Amino acid sequence: MNNDMSIRCLVWFGEPTSIERARLAQAGWHTRVGDASAQGGGVGIRRGDTVVAMADLRQAGTETLRSMAKLMADHPRIPWIALLSADTSVQSPEVERVLRASIDFFTAPVDMHRLIETLGKLAGDAPPQVSAHADVPGITGNSPAMMAVVASLRKYAPVDLPVLITGETGTGKEVAARALHKLSQRRDRPFAAINCGALPANLVQSELFGHERGAFTGANARRVGHFEAAAGGTVFLDEVGDLPPDAQISLLRLLQEGTLERVGSTQSIKLDVRVLAATHVDLEKAVAQGRFREDLYYRLNVLRLRMPALRERADDVLQLAQIFLDSFRKQHACHARTFSALARKALRDFSWPGNVRELLNRVQRAAVVAEGAQISVADLDLEDVVAPKGGHSSLGLMRTSAERDAIMACLRESRFNISECARRLKVSRVTIYRLCKKHQLVLEDTH
Ligand SMILES: Nc1ncnc2c1ncn2[C@@H]1O[C@H](COP(=O)(O)OP(=O)(O)OP(=O)(O)O)[C@@H](O)[C@H]1O
CATH class of the missing domain: 1.10.8.60 (Helicase, Ruva Protein; domain 3)
Structure with missing residues (x-):
């Protein structure tokens, strides 16, 4: 909903039909007709209004097309939407320029539902619920790999056992640890994330398990460690493979007996805390090389979660x-x-x-x-990623990309009916099949 005084305006360069205008008005959009060949497009824009522009090519001749492409180039900050007719040739350089400058494409007759949805998104309306697992905090992505992660998170969260989270850097291991905590009974208790690799080697024990006054030079007062501070909650140990040997022994004891001793004390303190650990190094290798205790590895690795690379x-x-x-x-x-x-x-x-x-x-x-x-x-x-390889020119690449987008748009508007799509684009059904193959558009999956 638009709850300020600004209006939502679709500047339509071309000729909107009365039905199109009426549907837009119903959805809260003012339609203003612009003239691409007039100076500045022939419309004044009020500061503060939400403005989207429509490049309607349905009636456009070559001259209008040229003016349209220039107008679009002169106003790159306005989001542009292109509207093609079934006859519009996506191969012409002018059309290609228009398509390249457009955020989305429509083929007549306009799918008004999709247009209004697109306009809403451009105006910053809350996007529709995109996640199939909105209750799992912080986890985005509906790919099969992410769905498998979410299924494991749900299974592991209520079980009070350690989880070893593996995966490359930046894959979201900490995000997964937080989600496990939030989905567990411990959600209202503390969550502490500690990067073991960032702790100074001589202070690891005291940082994690605390110390008594006078335990070492500089220990002027008793200090509670991260584990005690997270009592009743969850501790996430990132880069657990970096823990020095004495801290590994203390952690093993905590996992086996549920107790810890502060540095400088012989008194055991009972502690209820769930331990999650992450590593991006091969812990099995560290065990084989004697850098990581095997018994601790088995204690941490009760449940295992692998975060997939992007x-x-x-x-x-x-x-x-x-x-x-x-x-x-x-x-x-x-x-x-x-x-x-x-x-x-x-x-x-x-x-x-x-x-x-x-x-x-x-x-x-x-x-x-x-x-x-x-x-x-x-x-x-990311220019290198799409840089032309071999004999492909950059223009050729743009053309291919525009062709793919135009076919996708037409397929969507034809509700993936090949005959209808072929009719609109004035090509044979075989051509549509060939183009789908060329652009790797899998028809069953395109819905
Ligand atoms: N599925 C996701 N959805 C949204 N944001 C994510 C997701 N996964 C990761 N992020 C974001 O990516 C960044 C890196 O995530 P995170 O710190 O959890 O990765 P990591 O695997 O623990 O990295 P490292 O191994 O370097 O410690 C964070 O800003 C996090 O919010």
Whole structure:
């Protein structure tokens, strides 16, 4: 809902039908008709209004197409939507320019439901519930790999046993540990996340298990360690493989007997705490090399959870990227609202060595540097990923990308009916099949 005084305005360059206008008005959008060939588009825009522009190519001749492409280039901060007719040739350079500058494409007759939904998203309405597991805090992604993680989280959360979480850096091991805590009976008790690799070697014991006054030089007062401070709750030990030998013994004792001793004391303290541990190194190897106690390894490794690398779940990348962008926009003024078609391709194709953390960093950086409504490949610093290889020209790549998007849009609007799609695009059904194959559009999965 639009709850401030600003209005929502769709500037329609072309000729909206009365039905289209009426449906938009019902949805709270004012339609203003613009003229692409007039100076500045022929419409004044009030500061503070939410503005989206429609490049309606249904009636556009070559001259209008040129003016439209120029207008779009002159106003990159406005989110543009393109509207094609079944006859529009996506191969023409002018149409290609328009498509490249557009956030989304529609083919006539317009699917008004989808248009209004798209406009709502651009205006910053709450996105529809995208997660199939909204009750699992912090975990985003509906890919099969993530669904398997969520199933394990649900199974492991209520069981009061240690969980060893493995996975590359930035895959969300701490996020998973927090989710386990939040889904458990301990949710109202403390959660402590400790990076074992970041603790100074000589202070590990006292940091984790506390110390008595005078236990060592500088111990001027009794101090409670992280474990005691988290009594009744959960302790997450990140980089557990970095624990020095004496701390490994103390941890083993805590896991076996449920007791600890502060440094400088011989008194055992009973403690109820759940231990979760994570590693991105091969703990089995550390055991084989004698750097990690085997008995402790078995105690920690009762339940095991592997966080998949981001490249194993390419389906989640775009969803995560949009979520990161939306949440960045809530906190900072920025023009970017979405990703260009080529940027989306780069996001999917990149190998993400730094996983979700790297994705978050790249999206935030791109949101800061992006000049227009769409984040480009250059904003993401991913030009190499989509750089033409072999004989492909950059224009060829753009063309391919525009062709794929146009076919997808038409298929969606034809409700994935091949004959209908072929009729609208004025090509044969065989051509549609061939293009789907070329662009790896799997028809059963495209819904
Ligand atoms: N599924 C997810 N949904 C949303 N954000 C996520 C997800 N997974 C990870 N993140 C975000 O990615 C960043 C890295 O996550 P996290 O610190 O949990 O990774 P990690 O595997 O523990 O990394 P490291 O091994 O380097 O300690 C965090 O900002 C986190 O919020």
